[in-house]
Amino acid sequence: xxxxxxxxxxxxxxxxxxxxxxxxxxxxxxxxxxxxxxxxxxxxxxxxxxxxxxxxxxxxxxxxxxxxxxxxxxxxxxxxxxxxxxxxxxxxxxxxxxxxxxxxxxxxxxxxxxxxxxxxxxxxxxxxxxxxxxxxxxxxxxxxxxxxxxxxxxxxxxxxxxxxxxxxxxxxxxxxxxxxxxxxxxxxxxxxxxxxxxxxxxxxxxxxxxxxxxxxxxxxxxxxxxxxxxxxxxxxxxxxxxxxxxxxxxxxxxxxxxxxxxxxxxxxxxxxxxxxxxxxxxxxxxxxxxxxxxxxxxxxxxxxxxxxxxxxxxxxxxxxxxxxxxxxxxxxxxxxxxxxxxxxxxxxxxxxxxxxxxxxxxxxxxxxxxxxxxxxxxxxxxxxxxxxxxxxxxxxxxxxxxxxxxxxxxxxxxxxxxxxxxxxxxxxxxxxxxxxxxxxxxxxxxxxxxxxxxxxxxxxxxxxxxxxxxxxxxxxxxxxxx
Numbered sequence: 275x276x277x278x279x280x281x282x283x284x285x286x287x288x289x290x291x292x293x294x295x296x297x298x299x300x301x302x303x304x305x306x307x308x309x310x311x312x313x314x315x316x317x318x319x320x321x322x323x324x325x326x327x328x329x330x331x332x333x334x335x336x337x338x339x340x341x342x343x344x345x346x347x348x349x350x351x352x353x354x355x356x357x358x359x360x361x362x363x364x365x366x367x368x369x370x371x372x373x374x375x376x377x378x379x380x381x382x383x384x385x386x387x388x389x390x391x392x393x394x395x396x397x398x399x400x401x402x403x404x405x406x407x408x409x410x411x412x413x414x415x416x417x418x419x420x421x422x423x424x425x426x427x428x429x430x431x432x433x434x435x436x437x438x439x440x441x442x443x444x445x446x447x448x449x450x451x452x453x454x455x456x457x458x459x460x461x462x463x464x465x466x467x468x469x470x471x472x473x474x475x476x477x478x479x480x481x482x483x484x485x486x487x488x489x490x491x492x493x494x495x496x497x498x499x500x501x502x503x504x505x506x507x508x509x510x511x512x513x514x515x516x517x518x519x520x521x522x523x524x525x526x527x528x529x530x531x532x533x534x535x536x537x538x539x540x541x542x543x544x545x546x547x548x549x550x551x552x553x554x555x556x557x558x559x560x561x562x563x564x565x566x567x568x569x570x571x572x573x574x575x576x577x578x579x580x581x582x583x584x585x586x587x588x589x590x591x592x593x594x595x596x597x598x599x600x601x602x603x604x605x606x607x608x609x610x611x612x613x614x615x616x617x618x619x620x621x622x623x624x625x626x627x628x629x630x631x632x633x634x635x636x637x638x639x640x641x642x643x644x645x646x647x648x649x650x651x652x653x654x655x656x657x658x659x660x661x662x663x664x665x666x667x668x669x670x671x672x673x674x675x676x677x678x679x680x681x682x683x684x685x686x687x688x689x690x691x692x693x694x695x696x697x698x699x700x701x702x703x704x705x706x707x708x709x710x711x712x713x714x715x716x717x718x719x720x721x722x723x724x725x726x727x728x729x730x731x732x733x734x735x736x737x738x739x740x741x742x743x744x745x746x747x748x749x750x751x752x753x754x755x756x
Contacts, residue, residue: 279413279488284426286484287413290406291427292477294399296434297470298368299674302392303537304439305463306371307678313458314374316384318690322538322682324389329675332396336404336671340664341506343405344657351489352660353405357482360401365475367395372467396671402478404667408659409485411644412492417736418578420644425573425637429566432633436563442466443556456552457545512654513661518730519646522639525725526669529590532718534677535684539711542690546699547708548604548621549612561622565629572634582638582645583729589635590726593628594719600624601708612704645731648739677714684710 279287307325310316316324339356346352371391374384410424446462449455456462513519536543544550550558577585600620603609610616643666647659688706691699 279419279423282484283413283488284423286481287406287409287423288426288430289477289481289484290402291429291431292434292481293364293474294403295427295431296477297438297474298364298395298399299431300435300438301368301467301470302371303534303674303678304435304540305442307538307681308457308541309372309463310374310384310388311682313460313463314384316388317381318682318685320381320385321388322679324385324392325538325678326675327389328392328396329671329678331393332400332671334668335397336400336664336668337510337661338506338664339400339404340408340660340662340667341509342660343408344509344660345505351492353408353492354482354485354489356401356405357478360398361475361478361482363394364398364402364478365471367391367398368474369467369471371395372463400667404660404664406481407640407663407667409488409492410640411647411659411662413488415648415740417582417645417733421573421577421582421638421641422570424640424644425569425633428637428640429569429633432629433563433566436559436566436629438466438470439559440556440563441469443552443559447552448556449552457541509654509656509658509661510665512656513650513658513665516646516650516653517728518642518649519662519665521725521728521730522642522646523665523669525722525729526639526666527673527722528718528725529722530670530673531676531680532715532722534674535680535714535718536677536711537674538678538681539684539707539714542685542707543711544621547601547612547704547711548617549614550618550621551613554613554618558618558621558625561626562629565626566633568630569633569637572630573637577634577638581733582642583726583732586635586638586642587723587726589631589638590719590723593631593635594716594723596624596627596631597712597715597719601712605705605708639726642729642731645736648736648743649731652739652742680714684714 302325307318307321310324311318311321343352343356346355348355350358371388374387406427410420414420414423442462443456446466447456447459448462450459452459544555544558600609604612604617609620643662646662647657650656650658650662685707688703688710690703690707
């Protein structure tokens, strides 16, 4: 069963990777931790705690939005009303998070501001992310087409994040006579926030309005039964009886925690452990952006027509393997010295492969969640796409929060100095930084691989489920709108 998605809808769906995962998550995960802990002066532990609490608060609310979007009835369908509601608050709150009040002198007042703005920013992200994520399952039932479709916003989000990082280091955080270390330039962060806010607004509008032609083809809520907390608990209870769902969630928890820790430590790892200057980091990110263009050919060559679970495991294992190469060799003095052009050339190859492998992996895992929807419909008679992807987002948020907290704890454990201390960083501390960055990804990704191996839905099983649903007519609470 194959359904090709209209070109405009594909572009709109691809564009959904720009505002939240491409810009906002990239800004928060890679720059906000450093901005508050090193530029504003909030302690690393409190910064990590604020990020963790906000993500946890958001994660707890995700299932509610997922359930509501599954059961929403309107002329715009189940998903688009939530996406529209997110546009203004999402744009405004992202800009505000980079503007803590000038009179916030105490650690706790800074902590309170960061926490409150992050909580509402994350809630706004959820209003867009959860509904739009479900569409990969609703736009097409085809096993391979879902993987290709899932790769669109995934690739766009990573490309956007790379372009944002390039601009950060090449334009807003570049080294200058006034700011020898451009990464401490507070004005640069705020200029970036204004530009990114405009891009967020435009991309949200295009992604939401561009999906209007698909409304007649999406599953609609037709049951008159009112949504309730009791029905919500029953729906999630039915969903969480699915063994493949549990495998994905537990795998995502560990992989996401490792990813969150390395994201928070990225600027430390590349700026200090590898000794890259701002312009070197900007050029390095161009290579990472180029990896996005190689995703589609890799998926066509190595993923399509194969088993998704096995391919996801193989790509994750490759990611773990290559992460073990450079940090130990640099610590032993077997690579060009920190900050040298020779080391930069090595990092270009390393980062291109790392980025490509992870984008392909993320696309496959996204598609695996979409295949769970058919399994759940067959077992329960309910269309729970919103609940399924809300669970994924729930785990992603928890994992990224744990990763940020882990990053703060790791910096504290290795006695990494803050900007306020204004002391040289000992070489032993840099070595511990590099090995901690590597070790966090190795440990958590390896555990995630083990859980992913428990996923049960294969290509042949999914094909059989679609045949059964087609033959039975699958009368569900969310049927296809005539």
